[in-house]
Amino acid sequence: MIKHFINLEWKSxxxxxxxxxxxxxxxxxxxxxxxxxxxxxxxxxxxxxxxxKAGLEPLETINRFMIYYVVLDLVxxxxxxxxxxxxxxxxxxxxxxxxxxxxxxxxxxxxSFFNIVHAFFFIPFSVVLIGQGYDPVHVITWHLGMLxxxxxxxxxxxxxxxxxxxxxxxxxxIIGIGALQYYGIFDxxxxxxxxxxxxxEQLWMFAIPVVLALxxxxxxxxxxxxxxxxxxxxxxxxxxxxxxxxxxxxxxGKTALFLKNDIKLIKRNKRSKTTVIMSVVFLFYGLLFFxxxxxxxxxxxxxxxxxxxxxxxxxxxxxxxxPSWDSSYYPLMMTQNISYEEYLKSKWMLVVIAAGISTxxxxxxxxFGWEAYAAVFVGGIYNMGVNGHVVLWGGAYIKxxxxxxxxxxxxxxxSSFNVKTLLITMPKLLLPIALYAIGHFTLxxxxxxxxxxxxxxxxxxxxxxxxxxxxxxxxAEKYKTIAAYKQKN
Amino acid sequence: xxHIHDLSKTYNGVTVLKIDELHIPKGESFGLVGNNxxxxxxxxxxxxxxxxxxxxxxxxxxxxVNESEAWKSHTASFIDESFxxxxxxxxxxxxxxxxxxxxxxxxxxKLLAGFEDFFNDEILGKRKYxxxxxKGNMKKVGIVATLIGNPEVVILDEPFANLxxxxxxxxKGIIKKLASETGVTVLVSxxxxxxxxxxxxxxxxxxxxxxxxxxxxxxxxxxxxxxYFSKESLGVNEI
Numbered sequence: 001m002i003k004h005f006i007n008l009e010w011k012s013x014x015x016x017x018x019x020x021x022x023x024x025x026x027x028x029x030x031x032x033x034x035x036x037x038x039x040x041x042x043x044x045x046x047x048x049x050x051x052x053k054a055g056l057e058p059l060e061t062i063n064r065f066m067i068y069y070v071v072l073d074l075v076x077x078x079x080x081x082x083x084x085x086x087x088x089x090x091x092x093x094x095x096x097x098x099x100x101x102x103x104x105x106x107x108x109x110x111x112s113f114f115n116i117v118h119a120f121f122f123i124p125f126s127v128v129l130i131g132q133g134y135d136p137v138h139v140i141t142w143h144l145g146m147l148x149x150x151x152x153x154x155x156x157x158x159x160x161x162x163x164x165x166x167x168x169x170x171x172x173x174i175i176g177i178g179a180l181q182y183y184g185i186f187d188x189x190x191x192x193x194x195x196x197x198x199x200x201e202q203l204w205m206f207a208i209p210v211v212l213a214l215x216x217x218x219x220x221x222x223x224x225x226x227x228x229x230x231x232x233x234x235x236x237x238x239x240x241x242x243x244x245x246x247x248x249x250x251x252x253g254k255t256a257l258f259l260k261n262d263i264k265l266i267k268r269n270k271r272s273k274t275t276v277i278m279s280v281v282f283l284f285y286g287l288l289f290f291x292x293x294x295x296x297x298x299x300x301x302x303x304x305x306x307x308x309x310x311x312x313x314x315x316x317x318x319x320x321x322x323p324s325w326d327s328s329y330y331p332l333m334m335t336q337n338i339s340y341e342e343y344l345k346s347k348w349m350l351v352v353i354a355a356g357i358s359t360x361x362x363x364x365x366x367x368f369g370w371e372a373y374a375a376v377f378v379g380g381i382y383n384m385g386v387n388g389h390v391v392l393w394g395g396a397y398i399k400x401x402x403x404x405x406x407x408x409x410x411x412x413x414x415s416s417f418n419v420k421t422l423l424i425t426m427p428k429l430l431l432p433i434a435l436y437a438i439g440h441f442t443l444x445x446x447x448x449x450x451x452x453x454x455x456x457x458x459x460x461x462x463x464x465x466x467x468x469x470x471x472x473x474x475x476a477e478k479y480k481t482i483a484a485y486k487q488k489n
Numbered sequence: 490x491x492h493i494h495d496l497s498k499t500y501n502g503v504t505v506l507k508i509d510e511l512h513i514p515k516g517e518s519f520g521l522v523g524n525n526x527x528x529x530x531x532x533x534x535x536x537x538x539x540x541x542x543x544x545x546x547x548x549x550x551x552x553x554v555n556e557s558e559a560w561k562s563h564t565a566s567f568i569d570e571s572f573x574x575x576x577x578x579x580x581x582x583x584x585x586x587x588x589x590x591x592x593x594x595x596x597x598x599k600l601l602a603g604f605e606d607f608f609n610d611e612i613l614g615k616r617k618y619x620x621x622x623x624k625g626n627m628k629k630v631g632i633v634a635t636l637i638g639n640p641e642v643v644i645l646d647e648p649f650a651n652l653x654x655x656x657x658x659x660x661k662g663i664i665k666k667l668a669s670e671t672g673v674t675v676l677v678s679x680x681x682x683x684x685x686x687x688x689x690x691x692x693x694x695x696x697x698x699x700x701x702x703x704x705x706x707x708x709x710x711x712x713x714x715x716x717y718f719s720k721e722s723l724g725v726n727e728i
Contacts, residue, residue, distance in 0.1 A: 261585060
């Protein structure tokens with residue numbers, strides 16, 4: 001039985017559309033995975049010695065902050081990890097026991113990259129602990145406890161499939177607690193730290209998370225087993241349609257037709273809503289740079305970088321997947337009497353308007369001085385003038401079909417990653433930094449900001465040229481694109 | 490209206506479509522039959538410039554479909570669900586198509602009013618996105634959308650599949666009327682020989698990508714087709 005499941009998984013992995021791309025892409029995927037593994041391993045080994053050097057008891061410090069690690073893991077899992085229900089339907093009619101199908105689905109989540117990756121932190125860390133003379137038995141029970149915590153998250157995530165508000169709530173509570181701790185008002189870590197430290201000190205305590213993980217497995221198992229019907233757990237919930245009057249957009253002429261459609265697309269689909277949430281998150285990204293919280297970020301060039309990101313969240317996350325947003329009905333678009341220019345203009349307007357709004361919302365950065373906002377402001381102008389086109393240009397090469405109704409894989413869609421798009425990403429970030437540097441070293445920072453802004457303004461002049469170029473790509477790649485969109489992930 | 494010349498499509502050395510010459514005059518109702526893999530959908534896809542022919546060309550009106558886009562303004566088609574926009578309601582979809590074809594809301598409403606029976610009160614005003622409709626209802630939406638904006642060529646792939654019997658009969662009426670009264674060129678593919686012989690003046694049989702029969706529909710056509718396809722199946726049994 002298990003053999004069949006594994007066989008199916010093997011095939012679905014190696015025969016997926018994403019995997020059957022070119023060799024370069026595979027190498028990049030492998031490099032990406034190695035990068036993460038490397039980071040985690042380094043963190044595992046480095047954490048001990050780094051903390052020791054800083055004069056802290058390494059294990060105790062790790063345990064103190066473990067609560068953030070665990071919660072962050074849950075949030076990331078919710079955002080990225082796919083739920084197992086998707087591939088179950090065809091199995092229902094085959095002579096498999098239902099309990100086995102559920103076991104398989106849950107087992108599959110356990111082997112996910114999002115669980116495995118933690119091993120690369122905890123194993124080196126534990127090895128270092130033992131090497132440094134910590135009692136091996138205690139280290140191992142602590143390690144098992146941590147493993148169980150990761151799996152507790154895994155099974156909680158199984159239930160959370162459609163609970164965005166809950167997760168946002170949880171994330172805000174944690175951010176709140178973190179802020180309280182940062183400002184020294186209330187510190188939660190002594191309480192949670194005591195628990196994690198206890199996992200090390202009391203041999204029996206590791207049983208708590210392990211038993212909890214097992215119980216959660218049982219509960220998840222029962223939960224799915226009961227809902228293994230097409231009209232229950234496996235059904236797609238149909239929401240009642242809402243209609244809205246977008247006629248005020250008609251002032252934009254023929255572009256309005258597509259603009260109205262794009263707004264509906266964003267409002268009515270999970271995946272695109274996630275994109276909007278992401279762009280809000282990007283707004284806060286600048287805090288890392290302007291608060292001086294991270295030393296290596298604290299220089300004028302990185303501030304331009306921040307400015308680009310703060311104002312470009314939507315631009316990057318939405319723009320780079322044009323035209324893939326329309327992938328599910330691309331043949332329709334290709335057989336209708338559609339002017340590419342109006343189609344593109346609509347998407348362009350969306351990203352430019354979003355960048356504009358972000359620039360205004362970025363006014364909050366004035367709190368960190370005028371220079372901080374200057375970086376955001378010129379970043380915004382550059383995004384509107386230059387990156388608005390560049391991102392659409394890059395998108396023309398991305399042929400990943402987007403499943404609008406699922407918000408999983410919203411980031412790090414591996415097949416959206418190829419050499420051409422990578423090359424096109426360069427001017428989005430490096431060019432404004434280079435421009436600023438030129439100004440910074442000749443006439444001073446103000447001239448640097450002015451140069452970036454100037455490039456942005458000049459960018460508007462090239463709109464028609466860029467559109468023509470993108471349209472050329474659309475036409476040249478048409479058949480390939482249609483064929484690629486036909487493949488489901 | 491449509492002229493196919495020396496058309497072929499080859500995937501990895503396997504020829505899936507090869508039509509030397511085919512002419513479909515204006516106002517003809519044209520039926521395409523053939524077993525799975527005979528090349529029906531490939532032909533329609535090539536006709537709509539969704540796939541690139543290996544050799545030859547298709548001319549629709551004045552334009553070669555892979556060179557000019559002029560054919561798009563007078564051609565409407567429904568091949569599969571990828572011709573529907575899942576996150577729109579049926580009305581929004583019709584208006585969207587209408588606007589693309591130069592029809593305002595009033596024009597579209599007028600057209601839709603004529604299809605009240607066809608929709609059987611399951612489509613309009615239902616507060617449902619297209620992605621949540623049943624397959625049959627999706628098909629109804631797709632078919633009616635092809636009629637918006639007075640197209641001169643209508644291409645329907647398997648329009649009868651998934652429809653309930655009442656709707657099938659109504660659809661036959663619609664297609665017949667289109668060709669005979671308004672001079673629209675209708676191209677239909679189907680596995681249902683009875684339906685095709687009912688609505689089409691001319692039926693072309695495809696087998697392994699080639700035209701093996703080109704019949705002007707008469708009383709005897711259904712028998713002829715049935716004989717042809719059962720012979721084919723006998724052939725398989727003999728092996």
